[in-house]
Amino acid sequence: MPHPLARFRRGTLTLAATVLAVATTTSTFTAFATDAPSTEAAQTAAPSSFHGVNWADPRDNYASDAVVPSGLSVTDDYGTVYRKAERMVEGFRENLGANTLRLPINPASVGTAWWNSYRAAIDAATKSGDKVILSYWESPTAKDGKVDDVAAWNQMWDTVTAAYRSNPRVYFEPMNEPFGYTSDQWIQVCADWLARHGDVPRSHVVISGTGYNDNVTGVGASPALNGTLLSLHFYGFWGSYKTEAEWIDNLLPRIGGYAYRTIIDEAGAPMTVGLNYGAHNGNVFTSYFAAVTDIARGMGMGMVYWPGLRTGDAYSIESLGADGRLHDNSASGVSQLKWGYGFGTIPPVNDQPPAPAGTQVTQTASGRCLDVPGYSTASGTQLDLWDCNGGGNQSWNYTATHLLTVYSNKCMQAGTGTVTAGAAVAIQDCTGLPAQQWTVNANGTITSGADSSLCLDTTASGTADGSTVVVATCSASVSQGWKVG
Template identity: 45%
Template sequence: MARHFRPVVVGVLVTTSAALLGLGPTAVPASAATNSFRGVNWADERDNFVDGTLVLGGLSTSDSYATTQSKADKILSGFQNNLGANTVRMPVNYSTVSGSYWNSYTGAIDKATGKGMKVILSYWEGDSSRDGKVDNLTQFWSMWQTIVNKYSGNGNVYFEPMNEPHGYSATDWKNLAAQWLGKYPGVPKGRIVISGIGYNQGLTTIGDDSRFNGTLISRHLYQFFDTSRHTEASWSSALTDSVGSYAGRVIMDEWGAPMTDGRNYDAASASDDFVNYIRGVSAAARTLGIGTVYWPGVRPNDHYRIQNINGSGTNISLSTTNASGRDRLRYSWGL
């Protein structure tokens, strides 16, 4: 999403725990660490807040399943070869899943899992609402039932019930997320990604709720979330302090900064807040063993994108927009 153009209210239910860098005694991790998630977001050029059908960069609603697979193979291979990625996060909504294009859209999901990649499927609300709530609960449950029926048996597919549920109170979001777990008990807890409160910021309140024991927890972190931070150390603290004792369950599945304007993220800066943000957050993720999923890997015309699409049709390839940004992304992954 073009999240970098939107103001955000900061300070949502974050617990300071600077001394806790890993797992505390109360944590119930899905794994000892999440750094096996090395990923990027593959997004719609219009942003993933779409009232109709989602169309990922490089794809078209006129594409058949086979054509989608052919295009997806080139894009996913670019993520793997250029970045070392093994995870891709993709949006879903009711219009996409309930319509005829779903048969083609699944070609991209199937190609990713066929290439051994993890796929995180996350629900986005429509553009006309943008209120941080599910647009239509009847359609929401129908959409997820279709997805769960198709992919619950595929160990490489992960389910994120909602992206940035900022319209709900902490209690209401947790109740809705718990309802999701109750409706789809056949989905293993370790393949469910529960968004933090607000804009995926409040993590410990999810971790502290025993209903979510064993699930993963999603964190989003952008420079514009807190423009008072100006140093690498302060940005490292922004991630470290927010995870509390639940680092072993947290995936930072959105973070990003400008990649098309020539910034050098390999060198420390005394004045560039974006450089300090990328360096500080990547260092903390590496130390904590937290998996990260960059926003975006591919989204045409987004100046945060870390990959360009070259060519057209099925004759496409990817290239890296910023080598230093790629370096820091890989650094966050522990590579």
């Protein structure tokens, strides 16, 4: 375990000193941003200038057909996409201070009728002064971390680079999350890409780290990739740490001595569930987000948040209003992201609890928590079991009217009509109906207010992560035992 991170409340320590203090306790950390060789550093754009967001397809960017970022429609013409993209770019800049947009591409989106429209998003962003990172995402059909069809991939990139290689604001990321390749294989794929596109400045090529873009040390060390930028992904669901120091200890070895070349072009956390990102310890996601933003700032790395906008994603830091404008989903999250971008001089920390008031509901047989999957806030989302992490999606309040609420405005409900054994238990808008009422009994069971013979349970008496939650006939099964608090 690293030493606890010295908190810099009230501005008593500078960020650089804090990062240095933690880095010196991390034996695997090898170099700071200032250790960059001057000749190579001069060949690449400064990663610290990338303050960005991902603009993502509501279905995720893994698509067999065209990728269409949230708020756009495949039927939009060039002019319509341009106007929408202008508003998006303006909103990201006004709300977040963003100057970079990462956009997905795939062969179904390039050289097609949609490409003629989709290009307007790139054109609008670059004309406004934004940088644009174009990244290839594979189809979900295989989703094996490899290029789906090399010939189609090459043709796609030929078309894209021919259109934008001379645009100084466009950057090219050959593939997102190449986890299907070994390090040597991935380096060869990238070297081949660079050879094919020798007319693209290397300083405008962003090479993904190995695995799920989760480590840049291999690609950073390869002479074949000299002069390129690197990209790193880092997420809070990869661990269960609750201190910033532990997350930093996890992150630094993934960077090694290559911070001076690296853009963290995916990092994000739940922004729609009331977490307080000014509390840097005590919660998995707030401590994670503190770590990644502090390191990005302190080591001069670029940061591109995932996602700036993706409809239905609890991680989305912005929402698209009916007025066509973007609105912040989390004030404290926005403040911490801006800090990571390098804005401000006083760290946005506070002494408030990291998560909304509430308590965990744990299944006694497994010790796992009653959980809203993926931090979803959508009505109808079925609950499951998951390792307890202190998140807002596991913080429940048992009210005087026998409701179990989460996020302050969603209620746990059995079924959607008449409640019968086997009915799914999901979150719904609170109405106070009997199906939303529950009795917490002294014997550890939780029975439905609609039918007291039905107990809170899991499908097939499951105890594993992901076991879905239902009501079942009370039977004294161990899977029907719960602890509230």
